[in-house]
Amino acid sequence: MTTSTGRGLLHLAAAVDQPDTYDADPYLTLTRLAERGALDFVTLGDSFGRPGPDALAVLSRVAPATARIGLVPTVTTTHTEPFHVQAAVATLDWVSRGRAGWRPEVSATEEEARLFGRRAAAPAAELWGEAGEVADVATRLWDSWEDDAEIRDVATGRFVDREKLHHVDFQGATFSVRGPSIVPRPPQGHPVTVVDATQQHAYDVAARHADVALVNAAGPAQAAAVRAGLRRRAAEHGRDPDALRVLAALRIDLGGGEHAAVPGHGGGGPLPSDLGPLYRGGPVDLADLVAAWHRAGAVDGFHFTPVEPRRDLERLVNGTVPLLQHRGLFRTFYPGSTFREHLGLARPVNQYAALAGDPS
């Protein structure tokens, strides 16, 4: 779908993180709010090293109580089992009927290592190398069942066609997996992989494996340059750069009324902060900023992290989103039902089925 400017519609996402929240309702409230705004997806962060519930569990709990929005938990790959990780993400896709994503993350601290007692802490570069391998084996395991593997053929007594189930025989630097998965191929084929490329060490994993990459930028020109760089790198890895959505990560503080609290800041750029670029102002000026970046062709959309979750997400959905819809830059309803459809991304071809169909 394209807009009057000829550019694709914006993709918008929001974080639903809330400190000290262990029961389901507050997460459900925020996700429903984001869904009311027709956002592409919500993210929920996670780490073994700080208080909080398991993010994938929270978004599974939220899934049956929502209908369309994509659900992206952070899933760490350092002290976890790749086989378990891929099974859980695939299952999130089953329980949400095609709305799952995941944001691979590493655990680089000694504190996190001590919680498991299995390995010492390792440098981030090494851990991201491993995370890339986990992303790789995950797609293989998701493909280890071809879509039509389950045949239920009463005549021959066969429930599955085992020619369509595949050992993946993956050998990585720190782990190996035989396969196939215990979970049949999920509804989206591959749940959506979101990589936080604002971290230097994650950049290459983003270019290689991400469907959605999150980037930091202070203004449209910088954003456009980062996006071009990621697309170039993706192409070097043999990927179609148009199959990568680049979203600007933006913290938002919408406590400042209709217009920017900081003069000149509305249509301008965000402020640098320790936690990444921060927009402080009103929902109307935020819409101006988004529209300006879109016009400049800088990014495919935005990932917002509200500073005050309930307040800022409400203002985003009730203020900024309708303005963007009015300008024809953002959808007014979900035309599709899966997360991939929201992103305009094709359902991936099964790598094993493709091989089997290859006559050579």
Added chain:
Amino acid sequence: MTSTDEQRKPRGRRPLDKHIHLAAHFPGVNNTTVWTDPRSRSQIDFASFEHLARTAERGLFDFFFLAEGLRLREHKGRVHDLDVVGRPESLTVLNALAAVTERLGLAATVNATFNEPYETARRFATLDHLSGGRAAWNVVTSSDAFTGENFRRGGYLDRADRYTRAAEFVATARELWDSWTPEGQPHPFAHTGRHFDIEGEFTLPRSPQGHPVVIQAGDSPEGREFAASAADVIFTRHGTLEAGRAFYADVKGRLAKYGRTAEDLKIMPGVTVVLGDTAAEAQERAAGIRRQQVSPQNALLTLEQVWGVDLSSYDPDGPLPDIDPVVGSGLSQGRTQRGDPLVVAEQWRALSRAKGLSIRQTVIETTTRQSFIGTPQAVAAELDEFVQSDAADGFILVPHLTPGGLDEFVDQVVPLLQERGVYRTEYTGTTLRSHLGLKEPVRPAREEGLTA
């Protein structure tokens, strides 16, 4: 054993009658689950899980149970293709089911060999929080090199070590669940033992029912000892009256040395129920289900699992092979052994000769056992008798159909149990512990932070 059709009168509840506990097992990945029946639906779509869980909650069951398998079974080096295969990851499904149920307990089987205590304790604590105190963990120990090939560590634990790791695993999880202060602040933990040496801060406060309920499934003396020392529920295979009573007495007898009483551990065999309007009709339906469970192809496969050789040239409706099994051929993987193949083969041949049974009929006779067959009245009376005579505290019902396999039971048998006064007519509590009549675990005293 089967029920007679005698109509036992519902009786008023006597003061000493035990209440029956019921749980629902989602149909498994094996030939017990019939997929050829036209009523059989997806084993993977969320709608199937939702239907069975809602049925169980309508029946006021204690909990909904999911088994685990971490590698697809193989036969002759290839993925086994005759049974239902493929399932979603349990904890993720249960978190989703927490959204569509209100009171039902949610039990996941999670292996203590291919997981780590910190992550597992955290995942169960999360489920307990998100479900308002309804989580349970079935701690299994199975570990074979075959399954291990999917994990970082490979197959690495001897049989002797499995329960020592499982026991330390559960004890460690409980240390983590107890680690926050009563005021809701993280408090450092440190555990040093044979299998785990870990320290830090747990990420969640104590959960709404204190700890998730711990279930044990496994039958060796080590398994029973582990259950007696650490479990809240045992999931057993002993579903006959005599075997149930013996198991019950044995396990409950082990509790005292751990300072526990008979009420602290519920014994729940996995059982099947086949209903009919008459006893004869129920028997006929039961026989039909057994034939569906053991297809001609399945009969040969089961035989190959015992004989350890390819028997594909045999006629399933013909006689058993007169050759002896090849022991340790490794023909079949990911499945539990039925005992010494030479002995099993001899028994099966003797049975086949004595009764004039074909291969398929012999396999049906020896491998399918149905627990309760009869009219709803007869089955209700028999379930009650099992519980009142200490053969069980309740049952984990294993239906053969996905997802409608418990509809009849809930509609027809549950009301009769209620009339007998041995089954709840409404949930009286909100947590799984309260359904099971289990005490909330005592938080161990700690020097710091507990200055009351």
